[in-house]
Amino acid sequence: MSNQGIASSLPDRGYLTEKGFHSWAFTLDHKRIGILYICTTLGFFLLGGTLAMLLRLKLLVPGPAFFSDHTYNVLFTMHGAMMIFLFIIPAIPSSLGNFFIPLLIGTRDVAFPRLNLFSYWIFVAGILVTIGSLVSPMDTGWTFYTPYSAQTSAAVTTLCFGLFLVGMSSILTGLNFIVTIHTMRAPGMNWYRLPLFIWGMYATSVIQVLSTPVIGITFILLAAERLFGVGFFDPAKGGDPLLFQHFFWFYSHPVVYVMILPAMGIVSEVIPVFARKPIFGYKAIAFSALAIAFIGFLVWGHHMFVSGMSTVSGIIFSFLTFFVAVPTGIKIFNWIATLYRGSISFESPMLYALTFIFLFIIGGLTGLFLGSLATDVHVHDTYFLVAHFHYTMMGGTVMGLFAGLHYWFPKMTGRMLNEGWAKSAWWLIVTGFNVTFFPMFILGMQGMPRRYAEYPAKYQPLNIVATVGSWFLALGILIMFANFVRSLRGGTPAPDNPWQGLTLEWSTSSPPPEENFHEIPTVTDWPYSYGKKTRHERGK
Amino acid sequence: MPDLNALKVSEASLASHDVDAVFVFILVIAGFFFILTQGLLIYFAIRYRRKKGEEVSTPYITGNHALEIIWIIIPSLLLVGIFAYGLQVFLKMRTPLPGATEVQVTASQFQWSFKYPDGRTSVNELRLALGKPVKLIMTSRDVIHGFFIPDYRQKQDVLPGSYTFLWLLPKRAGTFDIYCSQYCGTGHSLMRGTLIVMPQAEYLSWEQNEQKKLQAGTQAPADQGKRVFENAGCLGCHSIDGSAKVGPTLKGLFGSTVVLADGKTVQADEEYLRESVVDPNAKIVKGFQPIMPSFKATLKDEELAALIAYLKTLK
Numbered sequence: 001m002s003n004q005g006i007a008s009s010l011p012d013r014g015y016l017t018e019k020g021f022h023s024w025a026f027t028l029d030h031k032r033i034g035i036l037y038i039c040t041t042l043g044f045f046l047l048g049g050t051l052a053m054l055l056r057l058k059l060l061v062p063g064p065a066f067f068s069d070h071t072y073n074v075l076f077t078m079h080g081a082m083m084i085f086l087f088i089i090p091a092i093p094s095s096l097g098n099f100f101i102p103l104l105i106g107t108r109d110v111a112f113p114r115l116n117l118f119s120y121w122i123f124v125a126g127i128l129v130t131i132g133s134l135v136s137p138m139d140t141g142w143t144f145y146t147p148y149s150a151q152t153s154a155a156v157t158t159l160c161f162g163l164f165l166v167g168m169s170s171i172l173t174g175l176n177f178i179v180t181i182h183t184m185r186a187p188g189m190n191w192y193r194l195p196l197f198i199w200g201m202y203a204t205s206v207i208q209v210l211s212t213p214v215i216g217i218t219f220i221l222l223a224a225e226r227l228f229g230v231g232f233f234d235p236a237k238g239g240d241p242l243l244f245q246h247f248f249w250f251y252s253h254p255v256v257y258v259m260i261l262p263a264m265g266i267v268s269e270v271i272p273v274f275a276r277k278p279i280f281g282y283k284a285i286a287f288s289a290l291a292i293a294f295i296g297f298l299v300w301g302h303h304m305f306v307s308g309m310s311t312v313s314g315i316i317f318s319f320l321t322f323f324v325a326v327p328t329g330i331k332i333f334n335w336i337a338t339l340y341r342g343s344i345s346f347e348s349p350m351l352y353a354l355t356f357i358f359l360f361i362i363g364g365l366t367g368l369f370l371g372s373l374a375t376d377v378h379v380h381d382t383y384f385l386v387a388h389f390h391y392t393m394m395g396g397t398v399m400g401l402f403a404g405l406h407y408w409f410p411k412m413t414g415r416m417l418n419e420g421w422a423k424s425a426w427w428l429i430v431t432g433f434n435v436t437f438f439p440m441f442i443l444g445m446q447g448m449p450r451r452y453a454e455y456p457a458k459y460q461p462l463n464i465v466a467t468v469g470s471w472f473l474a475l476g477i478l479i480m481f482a483n484f485v486r487s488l489r490g491g492t493p494a495p496d497n498p499w500q501g502l503t504l505e506w507s508t509s510s511p512p513p514e515e516n517f518h519e520i521p522t523v524t525d526w527p528y529s530y531g532k533k534t535r536h537e538r539g540k
Numbered sequence: 541m542p543d544l545n546a547l548k549v550s551e552a553s554l555a556s557h558d559v560d561a562v563f564v565f566i567l568v569i570a571g572f573f574f575i576l577t578q579g580l581l582i583y584f585a586i587r588y589r590r591k592k593g594e595e596v597s598t599p600y601i602t603g604n605h606a607l608e609i610i611w612i613i614i615p616s617l618l619l620v621g622i623f624a625y626g627l628q629v630f631l632k633m634r635t636p637l638p639g640a641t642e643v644q645v646t647a648s649q650f651q652w653s654f655k656y657p658d659g660r661t662s663v664n665e666l667r668l669a670l671g672k673p674v675k676l677i678m679t680s681r682d683v684i685h686g687f688f689i690p691d692y693r694q695k696q697d698v699l700p701g702s703y704t705f706l707w708l709l710p711k712r713a714g715t716f717d718i719y720c721s722q723y724c725g726t727g728h729s730l731m732r733g734t735l736i737v738m739p740q741a742e743y744l745s746w747e748q749n750e751q752k753k754l755q756a757g758t759q760a761p762a763d764q765g766k767r768v769f770e771n772a773g774c775l776g777c778h779s780i781d782g783s784a785k786v787g788p789t790l791k792g793l794f795g796s797t798v799v800l801a802d803g804k805t806v807q808a809d810e811e812y813l814r815e816s817v818v819d820p821n822a823k824i825v826k827g828f829q830p831i832m833p834s835f836k837a838t839l840k841d842e843e844l845a846a847l848i849a850y851l852k853t854l855k
Contacts, residue, residue: 064785064786068829069726069727069729069730069786069829069831070726070829070831073723073725073726073728139725139726140723141723143723145683145684145722145723147682147683147684147700148683148684148723148724148725151682151683152725235699235700235701235702236700236701241684241699241700241701242699275588275598276590276596276598277598277599277601278600278601278602279602280601280602280603280604281602281603281604281607281608282602282603283603284603284608306686306695306696306697307697308696308697308699308702308704311630311631311634314630315627315630318623318626318627319623322619322620322622322623323616323619325615325619326612326615326616326619329611329615330608330611330612332577333577333607333611334603334608336577336580336581336584337604337607339581339584339585339588340584340588340601341588341598341599341601342584342588342598343588343590343594343595343596343598344584344585344588344589344590345589345590346585346589354581354585357581358578358581361573361574361577361578361581362574365570365573365574366570368566368569368570368619368622369563369566369570371622371623371626372562372566372622372623372625372626373626373627373629373630374558374559374562374625374626374627374628374629374630374633375559375562375563375566375626376626377559377630377633377693377694377695378559378563378690378693378694378695380695380721381686381688381695381721381722382690382721446690447688447690447691447717447719449686449688449719449720449721449729451723451728451729452728452729453728453729454729454730455729456717456732528602529600530598530600531597531598531599531600531601532597532598532599532600533600
């Protein structure tokens with residue numbers, strides 16, 4: 001090869017050495033597949049974010065402005081569907097999960113590398129079909145509620161098929177991870193020596209495998225209703241529109257834990273490293289992830305308190321809902337306790353991890369108003385819900401993802417990020433996020449319904465505040481991505497272990513070689529042995 | 541300035557007061573945990589920050605069983621408390637007072653129709669008497685809608701093919717917004733109505749007046765049509781002063797030549813007006829969306845004739 005001479009003068013490129021389309025498209029390397037997912041999902045994050053900017057722009061004005069109400073409805077549907085199905089669900093599990101599960105448990109690849117590649121391409125196929133539905137774009141909201149979704153002229157059937165494929169990719173990935181975590185851990189790595197990110201990913205994968213088939217079936221039923229006039233959800237034919245909502249939320253509620261558990265895993269990794277302290281309450285954090293996954297299956301009805309569901313069902317679902325708050329609280333208390341008497345440094349991964357905690361507390365506490373029956377009646381389907389959702393999902397999951405991207409960028413690329421750029425981006429993102437979404441709590445309490453293309457003029461001032469905030473948020477995210485792109489080429493070469501972490505990925509080179517480790521490590525301790533042990537503790 | 545009044549405890553209806561009390565109760569508990577957790581987070585972050593070039597050895601603390609149990613038990617108890625209080629008020633909101641007047645509510649894309657016990661109907665305007673309990677029996681003619689009165693802290697989805705209900709006890713006279721809270725299509729955000737609560741005496745005289753008007757068949761068709769026009773909520777989407785709203789203006793419409801979305805033109809005669817009311821999607825005016833609901837079932841034949849007579853007067 002002609003460029004071999006140049007390659008040898010550069011730092012070791014590890015798994016990135018091979019170049020060309022073929023080396024990526026047909027790779028069986030979990031790391032490369034992870035990178036493919038990262039690029040794909042982040043692309044949809046930018047696209048979905050651009051749509052959100054258009055939505056916020058229109059909401060500057062209460063009356064008709066900029067584009068038609070129908071266009072607005074299409075845009076919020078695309079923003080929601082894209083962010084949920086093509087970004088936030090696969091964002092951490094399929095991308096960082098793929099890259100780091102084998103590295104963190106000390107193995108050379110996932111259990112089924114070919115299935116892994118197949119999952120990626122079926123994901124891409126799903127995306128292509130989804131894009132095909134743009135010939136007559138969806139205007140149903142990402143929730144697809146029947147009978148509207150069964151009647152609208154938009155290409156709902158095509159989109160259902162596309163998302164069916166995306167769901168299939170999600171099931172296969174989850175299955176792959178469960179088998180990998182069960183069977184491929186390095187010698188000596190028992191369950192209580194697993195990094196907490198793995199616990200989070202394990203709980204996530206279980207949810208993916210168990211709940212995704214339900215949404216797949218629901219999409220098929222909806223397609224059958226549209227194509228063949230079968231009346232599963234049509235009251236005129238003896239069907240029930242509420243049945244659709246039950247099916248939909250049976251998947252879509254557990255799936256918010258698919259979004260949040262991996263992010264919580266990342267935070268559990270980052271906090272001890274940058275506080276130089278062992279994680280506080282390891283078992284409590286690990287088991288609370290499983291508890292969240294389990295209870296998460298029993299609370300879908302809290303999306304339906306005002307839907308016409310019976311009062312008794314509402315009461316039962318409300319009661320169960322409050323018990324998701326307990327394991328979530330446990331995690332937050334344990335993270336904060338980890339900081340106690342630490343030696344905390346504030347590099348960008350830590351800043352995002354702390355931001356996760358800060359914003360997720362707000363998102364979690366406002367969830368109490370939505371879980372309580374009496375208050376949910378008022379704030380349901382208003383901007384209060386929009387704000388709560390974005391505080392947990394953007395303030396939570398996306399901040400966790402950003403923490404993970406900054407934390408592992410040196411490992412993935414062999415380059416350091418520019419810390420100055422990262423910090424300026426962080427300031428803009430945190431400020432912009434709160435200015436954008438906090439006013440929405442107030443708007444919702446004042447009664448402004450969500451999905452309103454036009455709104456009464458009394459809500460305008462706070463909407464202007466939110467829109468201006470979104471510009472700062474967007475600018476921050478642009479700077480962050482500019483930093484990624486720039487550091488990819490010009491960043492200083494990364495050492496193997498820039499943050500002095502103890503998990504196994506830091507014991508191999510940056511970027512890792514094709515098969516991760518030159519020699520499979522043997523594990524003798526848990527990965528959080530920071531700080532000074534007393535003689536008594538060393539004896540244990 | 542944003543309207544912060546809506547954040548105060550609402551005394552507009554019986555339920556609103558109770559709901560706001562639950563809201564404040566949760567706010568106090570959430571506020572306590574907010575200050576506790578964020579306070580510790582920020583305090584620890586500042587207190588234990590690593591200073592430049594300093595190597596501090598940190599203690600090896602891996603957990604504390606007593607603490608874990610405390611922060612499982614205490615939040616659990618408080619959560620049960622929040623649940624119980626919310627439940628108590630919710631049951632009150634769901635149990636109508638005996639003897640409530642029944643009003644039928646029919647939702648359709650994109651309007652609310654109300655039918656009172658005496659057979660009167662109105663569109664997008666609900667009038668109630670102060671201090672009298674009312675039960676709304678609601679259904680939808682097409683997709684799912686949501687009946688939402690923010691000041692009353694009340695909301696209920698409205699389903700096709702089945703009834704849902706909501707009950708209200710107005711405690712303050714005034715005008716309140718009604719919104720559609722469940723996304724229902726292109727005109728969703730314009731599916732708004734008004735609740736007018738009148739003192740009892742005023743309500744009775746208004747009611748009698750309405751019944752008189754209903755019986756007075758001697759009214760000139762154009763005058764009668766003006767009333768139909770106002771009651772049917774046409775002004776929500778159509779102006780009569782020439783300005784464009786969601787729908788085309790009706791000023792000077794009769795007799796004019798209308799350009800349609802498919803490029804054809806049509807003379808706006810009586811038949812065109814009739815068709816546009818009962819089957820609005822048959823001919824779409826260029827530059828507008830096919831979002832107008834059909835008024836075929838809402839308007840009686842003589843009301844339709846009167847409406848057309850009125851539209852002719854809008855020169």
